[in-house]
Amino acid sequence: MTEIQTLRARLQSLTKLGSALALMSWDEEVNLPERAHExxxxxxxxxxxxxxxxITSDELTSLVNKLADPEVFNSLTDDEKVIVRETKRDIDQAKKLPTEFVERMARLTTKAFSAWVEARKKSDFKIYEPVLGEILKMKIEEARLLGYKDSPYDALLDEFEPDMTVQKIDAVFKPLAASLAELIGSVRGSVPSLPARQYPLDKQVILNQKIAAALGYDLHTGRIDISPHPFTISLHPTDVRITTRYDSxxxxxxxxxTIHETGHALYEQGLPASEHGTxxxxxxxxxxxxxQSRTWENFVGRSRPFTSFLYPQLAExxxxxxxxxxxxxxxxNRVQPNPIRVExxxxxxxxxxxxxxELEKDLIEGNLAVADLPAAWNAKVKLYLGLDIKNDAEGVLQDVHWSHGAFGYFPTYTLGNLYAAQLFATARKALPTMDEDFAKGKFKGLLGWQRENIHRHGRRYHADELIERVTGEKLSSEYLLEHLAAKVKLNY
Amino acid sequence: MTEIQTLRARLQSLTKLGSALALMSWDEEVNLPERAHExxxxxxxxxxxxxxxxITSDELTSLVNKLADPEVFNSLTDDEKVIVRETKRDIDQAKKLPTEFVERMARLTTKAFSAWVEARKKSDFKIYEPVLGEILKMKIEEARLLGYKDSPYDALLDEFEPDMTVQKIDAVFKPLAASLAELIGSVRGSVPSLPARQYPLDKQVILNQKIAAALGYDLHTGRIDISPHPFTISLHPTDVRITTRYDSxxxxxxxxxTIHETGHALYEQGLPASEHGTxxxxxxxxxxxxxQSRTWENFVGRSRPFTSFLYPQLAExxxxxxxxxxxxxxxxNRVQPNPIRVExxxxxxxxxxxxxxELEKDLIEGNLAVADLPAAWNAKVKLYLGLDIKNDAEGVLQDVHWSHGAFGYFPTYTLGNLYAAQLFATARKALPTMDEDFAKGKFKGLLGWQRENIHRHGRRYHADELIERVTGEKLSSEYLLEHLAAKVKLNY
Incomplete structure (x- = not known):
């Protein structure tokens, strides 16, 4: 076996243990008996x-380092270069955080999660403040361990979105924030509602299966279950599962x-199975x-032509x-500022x-103290959303993320929206009959375009490179803004 | 850490990988998407x-061998002695079969399973004969590798039922066979039936949950799912799952x-959690x-008092x-000879x-050729059950077991019935109000008795020793025969 073949084999073996872990987390959300959590x-x-x-073993490290040596590296094929480059990145990142640090963080986040639960229940940030302070200290230490050029927050961003930086995010978030805050100032007070009625769960299950399948989700290699927080998990491109939650x-x-998770699942089902593990x-x-999830949920699922496809099925x-x-x-497509993100x-x-x-960047860069966080939160909500926050529970305590130590994660949600808008605009040019197709329940055109331009590449390109290659320009806030402005117009 | 503490820690770590494997097999039967099997x-x-x-690592082996050294062993507590003795047994057994042999057997059984499927479909033993011959040859080799005193079949029995031998089985199966064959000669031709009706699946699900819970199955540490072949799987005493299958x-x-699998589950939920992995x-x-499963299915579930408990619930x-x-x-409790075992x-x-x-013993001992198996099968079915076998599919080809290489497994079913009968007779003496309790839906007395006499011991005693300790006498066919004779009487 050549060294690159050995590397592939090692990675494919590693990933099987990863699949067992993936199944366990799926099971934990979907099936686990109440007293089996411990x-x-x-x-x-x-x-x-x-x-x-x-992953951090000496054997794997020296194998990858050998392959990353310029003389060897240059003799590799393009695919092999991606495997070596990204595996080296994973190993280097994993090794930067000492086991002692990882274990300390795990203990701290367990403690923080309990404190957050109690604090939110009592709507009292003071209960959460000390442990959040400890987490912040550790995250700043983590940024130092990982290394960064400009902002320590860059190091944390990079863990979730490789190569992403404060500078790149500011370039798109700033114009977006300004325009959106202005736009929502113009929405009317009353929001549309539908007449109350019951939607029996067994019929919803059938409809959800049908729609997911129509979008292209292959139920021979997937399944839809129920969990309190919907998610997608992949063990392999032939075993990609989604969950949803029903309300009658x-x-x-x-x-x-379901449509959102189907977007995630289509990506996972579209990754090359022959490269699984690399x-x-x-x-x-x-x-x-x-x-991918936002494309299907918002750009497809909330579109006018999709409504034409969906409407008769609701009656059916x-x-x-x-x-x-x-x-x-x-x-x-109703628009109404709400203090709660997930609503x-x-x-x-x-x-x-x-x-x-903005808040977590300020915290990590040392420009905001944890004690001042609730006031800063409320001020920003007033500024951007025009809302007065009544208490910590509906303000700064609403999200679990920081208690898990996830700083730098939130931006990926809006980055996802920005990528979706820019990619969708490109797809629309390539697929002139898209709207007619959607109205008829035909989604193969869009999925085929995603498969070709995004899915099949795996980690070949980092996000910004992928966007530029596919759309022909750098990431811009323009496409998302245009899309959202149209939505706001429906609410005048 | 002392050596015994190290051993415990190693075993408890090993078993976590085992739990992941257990979850995977559960998932495979219950959830796995169609194309995810490969x-x-x-x-x-x-x-x-x-x-x-x-399990077979040098480190674990030398640790156990050190602890099994008489001088060290004698200084251990009783519990520790059991752990060392049984772990040594597991390692020794696992090491007797070379990896090459295990892999060859895995390949052969994959081939044999396909041949069996095709042969059964075409009802043609000839298709199965060559590969079954190869399996037989390997099983004889396996017996030689494992070692035995009297019969090579003893070595295979021992893999499923430690210490069990042809001699011990013959002592109970022979009188059982003779008496049963005679007994069923006396059953009447017509069998009772119930009027046809529908039992909606959603209501069955509720009833099954209710009955399992009433018997003592803790649904906070368990769950009931659906699979084509019902089974029980345990990841830990706090995560014991059963399956069943519904027919409207x-x-x-x-x-x-469900009652059968509940019996298995009660055993697993009753094993000491603190000793999980050892x-x-x-x-x-x-x-x-x-x-345990047969006790609950047959000695409880088909009893007259249980019928009194069940009957009003069917109406409800x-x-x-x-x-x-x-x-x-x-x-x-209807009795009617049927060519198919599972019916x-x-x-x-x-x-x-x-x-x-009798047939697999003859095959392994070299007293029966594979080519003569169908004729031998049919003759025995005629002798014991009085039935004429029409074709291989309803005869020698009906069971999958031999294609998996499972020789020595079938006897555990009837051993289970024999143990159940003898143990139940002892429990009855200890629980004088048992019948009244069952009729009222109270099963804690029996479960408590099982917990105390059987469950809490784990592998402390091998089967024959356990039976003798609990019932005060050696395994006998008398109790099962008495129980079955009463059932046959209902069919005169």
């Missing part, structure tokens, strides 16, 4: 640490989630992943509707993300 | 072989399976496991019944097992 935590901890040990008062709660068989980045599954197709469309509409959602981005 | 097979193969490597024409198909936290043997869940409680009882009643089932036992 033992499952132990199994997870052990196997995760075994996987980490194997609202068909869109489940269906919107970086060529992995998604490009979290932001690119999110762009739930009986005659007391609203028109146009009313459904307006309802799906927000497509437009104001991005302002929620920008608020979090 | 990749799952690869993951299974890799993790199973890693587990095998760890027949409530007992699912409920009988032999003290593992079931005693396959036969003892089967005794499915509406008024067109049969009496007594008719239900007679129907649950057989409680009485004739054991004759099916005895037939298989």
């Amino acid at each position: 033992y499952r935590g132990e199994v997870n901890a052990q196997l995760s640490s075994e996987l980490h040990e194997r 008062n609202d068909f869109w709660g489940a269906l919107g989630s 970086p060529l068989g992995e998604a490009g980045s979290l932001g690119i992943h999110e762009s 599954h739930f009986g005659a509707q007391k609203f028109s197709e146009e009313e459904l469309y307006l309802w799906l 927000s509409d497509e437009v104001t959602y991005n302002l929620h993300i920008i608020i979090r981005y | 990749y799952r097979g690869e993951v299974n193969a890799q993790l199973s072989s890693e587990l095998h490597e760890r 024409n027949d409530f007992w198909g699912a409920l009988g399976s 032999p003290l936290g593992e079931a005693g043997s396959l036969g003892i496991h089967e005794s 869940h499915f509406g008024a019944q067109k049969f009496s409680e007594e008719e239900l009882y007679l129907w649950l 057989s009643d409680e009485v004739t089932y054991n004759l099916h097992i005895i037939i298989r036992y």
Whole structure:
């Protein structure tokens, strides 16, 4: 076996342990008996640490370093170069954080999560403040360990979105924030609603399966289950599972989630199976992943032609509707600022993300003290969303992320929206019959375009490079703004 | 850490990988997307072989051998002695079969399974004969590798039921076979039936959950799913799952399976959690496991008092019944020889097992050629069950087991029945109000007795020792015969 073949074999072996871990987390959300969590935590901890040990093993490291030596590297094929470059990146990153640090962080986040739960319940930030302070200290240490050029926040961003920096994000978030805040100033006070009715769960299940399949989700290599927080997990391109949650008062709660997760799943089902385990068989980045889910949820699922496809199916599954197709469309695209991120509409959602981005950047760069966070939060919500925050629970305590130590994660949501908008505009040019197709329930054109331009590449290109290659220009806020401005117009 | 503490820690770590494998097999039967089997097979193969490597590692072997040295061993507590003795047994057994042999067997059984599927479909033993011959040759080689005193078949039996031998089995199977064959000669021609009706699946699901919970199955540490072949799997005493299968024409198909699997699950939930991973936290043997499922299915579930408990619940869940409680009882205990084992009643089932036992013993001992197997099968079915076998599919080709290489497995089914009968007779003496309790839906007395006498011991005692300790006498066919004779009497 040549060295590159050995590397492939090692990675493909590693990934099998990863698949077992993936199945365990899926099971934990979907099936785990109530009192089995403690033992499952132990199994997870052990196997995760075994996987980490194997990734950072001396054997794998020296193998990759040998292949990364310029003389050897230059003799590799393009595909092989990607595998070596990205694997080296993974190993280097994994080795920068000492085991002691990782374990200390794990203990701290367990403690922080409990504190957050209690603080949110009592709507009292003071309970959360000390442990959040400890987390912040450790994240700043983490940034130092990982290394960075300009801002320590860059190091944390890079963990979720390789090569992403404050400078690059500011260039798109700043114009977006300014324009969106202005735009939502113009939405009318009253929002459209649909007449109340029941949507029986068994019929919703059938409809969700049908729509997901129509979009291109292959149920021979996937399945839809129920979990409190919808998610997608992939063990292999032949085993990509999504979840949703049903509410008998609202068909869109489940269906919107299903369409979103289907977007993630289509990406995973479209990665090259022959490269499973190597970086060529992995998604490009979290932001690119999110762009796929947002494309299907917002650019397809809330579009006028999709409404034409969906409307008759609602009647078919739930009986005659007391609203028109146009009313459904307006309802799906209603805009109304809400203090809670996860209950927000497509437009104001991005302002929620920008608020979090600005705050966590200030925290990490040392420009904001944890004690001043609630006041800073409330001020930004007032500034961007025009809302007065009544208490910590509906303000700074609403998200779990920071208690997990996830700083630098929130921006990937809006990056996903930006990528989605720019990619979708390019796809639209390539697919002139897109709208007619959607109205007829035909989505193969768009999926084929994504497969060709995004999915098959795995981690070949980092996000900014991929966007530029596919769309012919650098990431810009223009496309998302145009899309959201049209949505806001529906709400005048 | 002392050496025994190190051993415990190693075993508890090993078992976590085992739990991941257990979850994967559960998932494979219950959830796996149609086209995900190939990749799952690869993951299974890799993790199973890693587990095998760890069990047979030099480090673990030398640790156990050090502890098994008489001078050290004698200084251990009773619990520690069990752990060392049984772990040494596991390692020694695992090491007797070279990796090359295990892999060759895996390839051969894959081939044999396909041949069996085709042969059964075409009802033509000739298709299966050559590969079954190869398997037989390897099983004889396996017996030689494992070692034995009297019969090579003893070595194979010992893999499923430690210490079990042809001599011990013959002592109970021979009188059982003779008496049963005579008994079933006396059953009447017509069998009781229940009027046809529908049992909606959603209501069956609720009833099955209710009955399993009533028997003592803790659904906070378990769950009931659907699979084509019902089974029980345990990841840990806090995560013990069962499956069943539903048929809208027949409530007992699912409920009988649920009660059977509940018996297995109660055993697993009753093993000491603090000993999980060590032999003290593992079931005693396959036969003892089967005794627990058969106790609940046959000695409880088909009893007259249980019928009194069940009857009103059928009406509650499915509406008024067109049969009496007594008719239900007679129907649950109907006896009628059937050429197919898995469709057989409680009485004739054991004759099916005895037939298989005698045949596989003859094959392994070299007293029967594979080519002569169909004729030998048919002759024994005629002798014991009085039935004429029409073709290979309903005869020698009906079971998958031999294609998997499982020789010595079938006897554990009837051993389970024998253990169940003898243990239940002892429990009855200790629990004088048992029948009244069952009729009222109270099963804690029996479960408590099992917990105390069987479950908490793990692998402390091998089956024959356990039976003798609990019942005060050696294994005997008398108790099962008495129980089955009473069932046959209901069919005069």
